[in-house]
Amino acid sequence: MKKVWSYLFGTGAVNCSPVVDGNRVYIGHGEENPTTISRAG
Amino acid sequence: MKRTLLVLSVRLIGADIQAADWAHWRGPEQTGVARDTDLPDRWSPDETKPNNNLIWKQKIGGRSTPLLMDGRVYLINRPERSPRTRTGDVSARRQRRGRLGIQVQLSSTPTSSACGWGGPPWGDPETGNVYAHGTQGLLLCFNKDGQLLWSRSLTEEYGRISGYGGRVTQSHRGRRAWSSSAWSTPAGAIRPAAAPLPGTRQEDGHAGVVVVHRIAGQGHLLFLPGRGGHQRRALLISGGADGAVHAFRVAR
Numbered sequence: 001m002k003k004v005w006s007y008l009f010g011t012g013a014v015n016c017s018p019v020v021d022g023n024r025v026y027i028g029h030g031e032e033n034p035t036t037i038s039r040a041g
Numbered sequence: 042m043k044r045t046l047l048v049l050s051v052r053l054i055g056a057d058i059q060a061a062d063w064a065h066w067r068g069p070e071q072t073g074v075a076r077d078t079d080l081p082d083r084w085s086p087d088e089t090k091p092n093n094n095l096i097w098k099q100k101i102g103g104r105s106t107p108l109l110m111d112g113r114v115y116l117i118n119r120p121e122r123s124p125r126t127r128t129g130d131v132s133a134r135r136q137r138r139g140r141l142g143i144q145v146q147l148s149s150t151p152t153s154s155a156c157g158w159g160g161p162p163w164g165d166p167e168t169g170n171v172y173a174h175g176t177q178g179l180l181l182c183f184n185k186d187g188q189l190l191w192s193r194s195l196t197e198e199y200g201r202i203s204g205y206g207g208r209v210t211q212s213h214r215g216r217r218a219w220s221s222s223a224w225s226t227p228a229g230a231i232r233p234a235a236a237p238l239p240g241t242r243q244e245d246g247h248a249g250v251v252v253v254h255r256i257a258g259q260g261h262l263l264f265l266p267g268r269g270g271h272q273r274r275a276l277l278i279s280g281g282a283d284g285a286v287h288a289f290r291v292a293r
Binding site: 002009016018025 | 067073276278279281283285286287288289290
């Protein structure tokens with residue numbers, strides 16, 4: 001398989017399964033956002 | 042302590058209701074969405090209640106999401122929590138309506154609470170075959186009667202170290218049958234090779250294959266029951282251990 005694209009949005013492992021609707025990808029994570037200093041609740 | 046992975050099938054002969062197949066744990070379209078309408082707005086398993094909507098029940102419980110395919114329910118469970126178990130072989134027998142029909146036991150060494158973490162079973166409605174990734178690291182294919190068609194060792198063939206400690210995510214690859222599970226791997230141990238598997242559905246001359254990829258130490262298994270032309274442009278989209286979501290071109 002060849003990687004087509006990647007998007008970094010968490011600071012830990014991503015355990016959530018994605019949902020794809022058209023050209024939109026919905027996925028979550030349970031850790032910190034790499035662009036914020038707030039702590040995840 | 043040696044424990045056992047169990048695959049069960051419950052035959053629903055003459056069931057009073059008909060429902061769409063639910064051959065993947067995230068639903069028919071693998072999106073977590075049910076398109077059925079007129080769903081019940083109440084739910085009660087209490088048979089003593091006059092307004093309960095219980096049709097049948099079995100003393101089977103566990104972490105595995107059950108599959109519904111062609112009137113049968115498939116799930117993975119610990120044998121000590123299920124009635125009528127056998128060890129070390131594959132057995133199938135006719136049972137009366139709503140009773141256990143098929144039980145398959147396979148040696149495994151998970152922690153007691155981890156059975157089913159390797160990945161829930163998933164089915165191919167076109168062939169009726171059921172696939173399972175056990176915590177012992179075996180990828181298994183059964184026909185609808187519970188006969189084992191083939192098994193592959195992810196440890197010996199793909200460098201798997203452990204899987205039950207990792208969460209199982211389901212990657213997205215459209216509406217076709219497939220599955221994905223995560224496990225721990227050493228760097229560079231995953232082989233991206235894909236080999237045709239016997240007994241799988243043929244599409245445009247392509248047999249089923251196993252494809253694996255590794256993201257920051259987390260391996261993912263992708264199983265394709267068949268590879269037709271419609272799959273050549275399909276993407277596998279999955280979260281990784283590095284905090285990113287990745288998209289891969291599936292075609293070889």
